Amino acid sequence: xxxxxxxxxxxxxxxxxxxxxxxxxxxxxxxxxxxxxxxxxxxxxxxxxxxxxxxxxxxxxxxxxxxxxxxxxxxxxxxxxxxxxxxxxxxxxxxxxxxxxxxxxxxxxxxxxxxxxxxxxxxxxxxxxxxxxxxxxxxxxxxxxxxxxxxxxxxxxxxxxxxxxxxxxxxxxxxxxxxxxxxxxxxxxxxxxxxxxxxxxxxxxxxxxxxxxx
Amino acid sequence: xxxxxxxxxxxxxxxxxxxxxxxxxxxxxxxxxxxxxxxxxxxxxxxxxxxxxxxxxxxxxxxxxxxxxxxxxxxxxxxxxxxxxxxxxxxxxxxxxxxxxxxxxxxxxxxxxxxxxxxxxxxxxxxxxxxxxxxxxxxxxxxxxxxxxxxxxxxxxxxxxxxxxxxxxxxxxxxxxxxxxxxxxxxxxxxxxxxxxxxxxxxxxxxxxxxxxxxxxxxxxxxxxxxxxxxxxxxxxxxxxxxxxxxxxxxxxxxxxxxxxxxxxxxxxxxxxxxxxxxxxxxxxxxxxxxx
Numbered sequence: 368x369x370x371x372x373x374x375x376x377x378x379x380x381x382x383x384x385x386x387x388x389x390x391x392x393x394x395x396x397x398x399x400x401x402x403x404x405x406x407x408x409x410x411x412x413x414x415x416x417x418x419x420x421x422x423x424x425x426x427x428x429x430x431x432x433x434x435x436x437x438x439x440x441x442x443x444x445x446x447x448x449x450x451x452x453x454x455x456x457x458x459x460x461x462x463x464x465x466x467x468x469x470x471x472x473x474x475x476x477x478x479x480x481x482x483x484x485x486x487x488x489x490x491x492x493x494x495x496x497x498x499x500x501x502x503x504x505x506x507x508x509x510x511x512x513x514x515x516x517x518x519x520x521x522x523x524x525x526x527x528x529x530x531x532x533x534x535x536x537x538x539x540x541x542x543x544x545x546x547x548x549x550x551x552x553x554x555x556x557x558x559x560x561x562x563x564x565x566x567x568x569x570x571x572x573x574x575x576x577x578x579x580x581x
Numbered sequence: 582x583x584x585x586x587x588x589x590x591x592x593x594x595x596x597x598x599x600x601x602x603x604x605x606x607x608x609x610x611x612x613x614x615x616x617x618x619x620x621x622x623x624x625x626x627x628x629x630x631x632x633x634x635x636x637x638x639x640x641x642x643x644x645x646x647x648x649x650x651x652x653x654x655x656x657x658x659x660x661x662x663x664x665x666x667x668x669x670x671x672x673x674x675x676x677x678x679x680x681x682x683x684x685x686x687x688x689x690x691x692x693x694x695x696x697x698x699x700x701x702x703x704x705x706x707x708x709x710x711x712x713x714x715x716x717x718x719x720x721x722x723x724x725x726x727x728x729x730x731x732x733x734x735x736x737x738x739x740x741x742x743x744x745x746x747x748x749x750x751x752x753x754x755x756x757x758x759x760x761x762x763x764x765x766x767x768x769x770x771x772x773x774x775x776x777x778x779x780x781x782x783x784x785x786x787x788x789x790x791x792x793x794x795x796x797x798x799x800x801x802x803x804x805x806x807x808x809x810x811x812x813x814x815x816x817x818x819x820x821x822x823x824x825x826x827x828x829x830x831x832x833x834x835x836x837x838x839x840x841x842x843x844x845x846x847x848x849x850x851x852x853x854x855x856x857x858x859x860x861x862x863x864x865x866x867x868x869x870x871x872x873x
Contacts (some may be wrong), residue, residue, distance in 0.1 A: 391740055391743055391744050392740065408732075409630070409634070410628075410630060410631035410633070410634070410732070410735065410736055410739070411628035411629065411630060412628075413626055413628060415626070421624070422624065423624045423625070423626065424624060424625045424626070425625075425626045425628065426625065426626065426627045426628060426792050426795070427628045427792075428628070428629065428630055428785070428788055428789050428792060429841065429842065430630070430634075430638075430782065430785055431778075431781055431782075431785065431842065431845075432778065434838070453841075455828060455841065455842070457825070457827060457828070458825065520828075522831045522839075522841055523831070523839065534839065535838055535839070536831075536838060536839040536840065536841050537838055537839070537840045537841070538841055538842045539840050539841070539842050539843040539844075539845070540828055540841075540842030540843065540844065540845025540846060541781070541782075541784075541785030541788060541842065541845065541847060542788070542828060542841055542842035542845055543788040543791060543792070544841075571628075573634075575641070
């Protein structure tokens with residue numbers, strides 16, 4: 368019996384591995400059926416396996432003068448209310464204070480909800496120095512250069528748009544975006560069961576913005 | 582480039598230890614089907630536009646082709662160090678995208694062969710098929726298809742490396758691709774008009790580089806990545822010094838389409854342009870140096 372269980376296990380595992388490999392191209396097959404204007408495939412597109420209750424952050428760049436379409440698609444077992452929010456990520460100068468560094472770190476902690484453990488850019492921002500932002504009135508004794516916190520501003524939330532699976536927008540400046548994708552359901556604290564996971568695709572397309580008016 | 586792109590390769594584990602524990606707790610366990618589980622992976626992914634996007638952009642904006650900016654394919658055999666080889670692979674992949682965007686069929690064919698040979702050495706040869714090579718030859722008269730094929734090679738490389746958990750190689754390749762696209766663009770601009778769209782695209786590399794850097798930091802335990810992070814510090818310093826103006830609130834255009842980033846500008850001075858050019862040049866020179 369044990370051998371049988373092991374055998375079935377190996378079969379399940381190999382099928383699942385294959386499914387995961389196939390999942391990397393899921394956005395190409397699963398997301399491309401909306402009726403919008405034809406746009407070019409953007410290599411920033413991505414698919415991943417996600418579990419119920421899981422939230423993933425996807426960082427992308429949108430260039431000035433381009434129209435973008437972002438489509439989120441998923442396998443049926445994850446439900447039909449995949450939520451995605453789009454944030455603009457900006458670096459904001461934290462004025463260094465020589466007298467009280469602890470106050471400075473408090474200020475970073477209060478940075479708008481950007482302290483997720485898995486987000487390495489927080490670390491990056493901590494020692495992010497930028498001479499052009501230097502506050503000339505700041506004391507010269509600061510060891511590091513000026514420091515920044517990263518803030519994100521909500522631009523779009525599809526739950527406010529009937530859980531639309533796509534959004535089109537024009538970038539009128541080059542911006543750094545975070546797309547936060549959440550699968551409904553209760554997050555598993557333990558190892559994730561394969562049947563509670565599925566492919567989620569993020570298809571990004573772009574085209575040169577067309578000028579409107581005369 | 583996380584398309585930066587970043588792999589969420591989930592590991593399937595069939596744990597016999599867990600199975601044994603289950604047996605102790607539940608005598609009926611033998612009736613249960615074993616259930617595969619997946620381990621949670623990083624929830625952050627950093628993507629980068631491909632080099633092809635940069636070259637299509639400069640082509641559309643009237644920047645002239647300069648074949649001398651491409652790394653000579655004949656040098657490809659001389660890279661033995663795996664780290665350097667992966668970076669050079671990224672460089673040649675970007676060069677292929679460049680020649681394809683500018684419809685240089687002969688150059689594209691040579692570079693495709695080079696990229697293919699390097700991919701064999703990097704053990705990712707299955708992404709460059711004989712069929713694709715034949716496609717290129719069949720499409721010599723059709724430059725649009727050539728560009729599509731070149732783009733496809735890049736996506737396939739990214740995908741293959743992601744699928745096989747080779748984030749380290751992917752990160753190195755992404756550095757090479759990004760460096761080459763910026764090197765070619767910076768050196769193709771004859772008159773530096775800081776208000777031009779191309780200069781703005783150069784300035785926008787500040788945010789593209791941010792994603793690349795974050796991706797590298799996520800993978801800094803992989804072979805050679807920390808060393809490359811160290812070498813990129815001058816580029817980081819220059820790009821960090823570019824001033825950013827905040828965006829205004831998002832709004833809807835008359836047609837109902839959303840507008841993001843209105844008013845957002847990343848400033849670039851002539852000095853910063855020159856500094857960036859030097860920093861990129863310095864990085865590229867050491868990356869392509871032979872016999873190291």
